[in-house]
Amino acid sequence: MTERTRGRPARRFVAAAALATGLLTAVAACSPGPSGNASADDAHKTTGPVSKDVAKAGNVTLTEWDQNTDPGTDAATQTLNKAFMKKYPNVTIKRVSRSFSDLKTTLKLALSSASPPDVVQANQGYPDMGAFVKAGLLQPVDRYATAYGWDSSFPSQLLDLNRFTSDGKTWKTGNLYGVSQTGEIVGVYYNKAKLKSLGLSVPTTLAEFQSALAKSKASGLQPISYGDADKSPGIHIFGVLQAATAGKAEVRKLVFDGGGAKWTDSGTREAATTLRGWADKGYLGSGFNGESQDQAVASFAKGKSLFLVDGTWQTAAIASKMKNNAGFTALSPAAGQAPLTQGGEGLAWAVTSKSKHPDVAAAYINFLVDNNGMKAAADNGNLPALPPADYRPAAGTVHADVLAQWKAVSEKDGLLPYLDYTTPTFYDTLTAAVQELTAGQLTPAKFCDRLQSDYGSFQQSR
Template sequence: MSTLTRKLPVMMGVMGVVAFAVTGLAACAPGGSNPAPSASLGSVSKTIPKDKITLTEWDQNTDGGSSKAQGTLNKAFEAKYPNVTIKRVSRSFSDLKTTLKLAISGSNPPDVVQANQGYPDMGAFVKGGLLRPVDDYAKLYAWTSYYPSSLLKLNTFSSDGGTWQAGNLYGVSQTGELVGVYYNKKVLDQLGVPAPKTLADLDADMAKAKTAKVLPLSYGDLDKSPGIHLYGVVQAAIAGADKVNNLVTGTSGSWTDPDNVKAATTIQGWAKNDYLTAGSGGVSRDDALATFAKGGCAFMVDGTWQQATLEADMGKSNVGFATLTPEGAPAPVTEGGEGLAWAITSKAKHADAAAAYINFITDAKAAQTLLDTGNLPAVLPSGYTAPSGTLAADITDSYTKIAKANTVVPYLDYATPTFYDTLTAGMQNLVAGQTTPAQFTGSLQTDYAAFTKGRS
C-alpha cells in the first residue's frame, strides 16, 4: 500500500496516469541523509537461462480480481518462458506482514515478494540484508522512465534501511490504489440522498440511514488494517493533503494536533451513534464486505482493490465509489497511491529471471490484464476510458482527479517501524470506547517521537 506520481506516454491524458507527486513525500524521512545507490551487483541481462527454473513468488493478491489477474499473468509468463515454473504463495495482507520476514530470512527464501513500503516492512527487510537493490534492472528495463522518480522514491531506502525515499531502489509496483467510500446506489436512492462529496455529507447521510433503520457503514476491524483506512480517510478529509503528508514524513506537525484529534473524535462519535457495525473489533474485513455487497448497509470504507469483488456481487453499475473533499479544498484528498512493491530477495537463485518476471507483470500489457479483471493498474493505458455510470468509471475518475491535484496521502503505517501495531491497536480501542481521542492520538505521537528521537 502507498502514494505515487505519473508522467509517461502510457498514462492517461496530460497527467499521465497518476501525478501523485505528493510534495511532502519527496522529502526524506526525519533525520535521514541521501546516501548514494549501492555499487553494482554484477552484470545483468534480459536473457533467461534455458535450464528449467522454478521461481517462487509471495503476494498478497487474495481479493477476487487481483488473484485472478495474478494467476492470468503467471500463466502467460510461463507460456512465454516454458522452462520457468512459477510457484505462487498468496497470503492476506495481515498474514503477509506476520510471515514474510521469516520466509525471506530462511535458507530457501522465495525469489520474488511483495514488500509493503515504509519502515515496518521494506525498511526492516533492507536493514536485514534480505532484499536485492534493483537499480540495475530498473535501468535495463527502463523502469526509471516508465515510472516517475516520485513513485520510485517510495520504493527506495538507504542500504542500512534507516532512510526511506533515498538511496537504492528495491522494487516497483503493479497496481494503483485509493481508499474511499463505497456506496450502494439503491440504498442511497431509497434514502433520498446523493453520493457524499464531503465528510459532512457522509455524516448527514449516515444519520438518515440510521433513522431509516439501515446500517450506515459496514466496518470490520478484526484484521486490523481496516482501522488504518477508516482513520486515514477521515483524517485526510479534515486535515487535507499537506498536513497529512508532512506528518507522515516528519516534515512538520504532531499527531496530537487538533485536526487529528477531531478525526478520532468523529470516528468514536460514529461508533457511539451506532453508525458502524456493532462489535466491529470481532468482525472480519470479509464479513463487513459481504454485508455491504448483500445490500445490508449504505456505505463501506475500503480500497479500490475491492472493485472486482463488488462488481461480481452487486453489478458494475449498482455500486459507486467516492473520495471526500476537505472544506474549502479544490479537490478530494485520500489515502492511496500504489500497491506493494514487487521485490527480489537477496538470496534469489535466478535474479535475471526474477527481474524479467517483475517486468512482465507490471508493464503496459499487464495493465490491460489488470483492467480486464477489475483492477486499477498503477499506470493506465493511454486513452483508457471506463464505461459511464460504472464503478470502474468512479474509480478511474477519482484516480485521475486526485492525480492531477496531487492530493493523495500516504498510508499512515509508513511513519515508523512500529506504527502499524500502534495505530491498529489504537483504532480498535478507540472504536470500542476504551480510549479517548486524546489518548489515541497521544499514543501515536509517543510512538513517532520515540522514533525521531532515536534518529536524531
C-alpha cells in the same frame, strides 16, 4: 496503503504531491541509479550485467509471495503467472498468496529462512521495506530498472517510494528496491438504489457523508459495513477522516517527517473524536472488531448497508456482486475543495537478496508491470499504476467511478500517504489504538497520545 486488506491493503502509500502530475501520464524524469545518501557499496550492488534471456536460464523454479487475495488482484496474478510460464516453459512459478496481515507476520521469517522466495511484495515505508533492507533481505533493482526501462516508464515520485538507503534508515532516497503494478485510493463505496431511496445524492464532502450516515441510521439501514478484525481497515477509515480534518500538509508532515506536526494536534484529534462518535452512534454496526474485512465487503454487497469505506482493491469483488448498483466516491474537506484521501501505488514487487535466479525474477516482475501486465490488471477489475492509454471502463460502472475519482484526487494533489508508513512500529500501534478507540477503551486524547509516543520515540532514535 497503506497497505495495504490493502490487497490487500494492501495497501499501501504515496508521496502525494508528486503523483499528481506524473502518475496518470507515466511521464517523468529518469531516476537511473542510486541517489541521496546511497553509499559506494550501494552503488556497487546496483551494477553488473543483466541477462534478459529467460529461455536460456535453464530449468528454474521461481517462488513468489504476494498478498493478492482479493478477486481482482488474484485473477490478474493467476493470469499473468500462467502467461509467463507459457512464454517460458523452462520456468515454473510457485505462488504463495497471503492476506496483507498474514504477509506482514510471516514474510520476514520466510525471507530469513534457508529457502527464501525469489520475488515478494514488500509494503513501502519503515515497518516492512525499510526493515527488510536493513536486514539485507532485499537486493537493489536499479540495474533492472535501467535494463527494462522502469526508470523512465514510472514517474520518479513513484520510484522514490520504493527507495531506501542500504541501512534502511532513510526512505525515498538511495537504491530502488521494487516497482508496483497497481494504483490505489481509499474512498466510499455506496449502494445506488438505497441512496436514491433515502433521497440522498452522492456525498462529496465529509459533512454530506456524515449527514447521510445519520439519515441512514434513522431509517433503520446500517450506515457503514465495517469489520476490523484484520486491523488494516482501521487505518483506512481513520485516514479518510484525518485527511478531511487535518488536511494534506499536516498528514504529509506526520508521515514523511516534514517536522512541525504532532499526532496530538487538533486535526488528528478531531478525526479520532469523529470516529469514536461513529462507533458510539452505531454507524459502524456492532461486533465490528470481531468481523473481518471480507465479511464487511460481503455485507455491503448484499445490500445490508449504505456505505463501505475501503480501497479500490475491493472494486472487482463489489462489481461482480452488485453490477452497476455500486458507486465510488472520494471525499473533500469542504464544498468547492478537491478531494483528499490515502492512496498511491500497491505493494512493490521486489527481488530477494538470496534469490538464485535474480535475472529471471526481474524478468518476471517486468512481465507484471509492462503495458500488457497493466492491461491484465485493468481487465480483471484493478486500477493499474500506469493506466494504458486505451483503458476506458464502461460508463455507469464502479470501475468508471474509480478511474474518475483517481484522476480527480491525483491530478489535484489530493493523494496522501498511508499512515502505517510513519515509523517501523506504527502499523501495530495505530491498528491496536483504532480498535481500542472504536471499542470505547481509549479516549480520543489518549489515542492521540499513544500515536505521538510512538512517533516521538522513533524521532529520538534516529
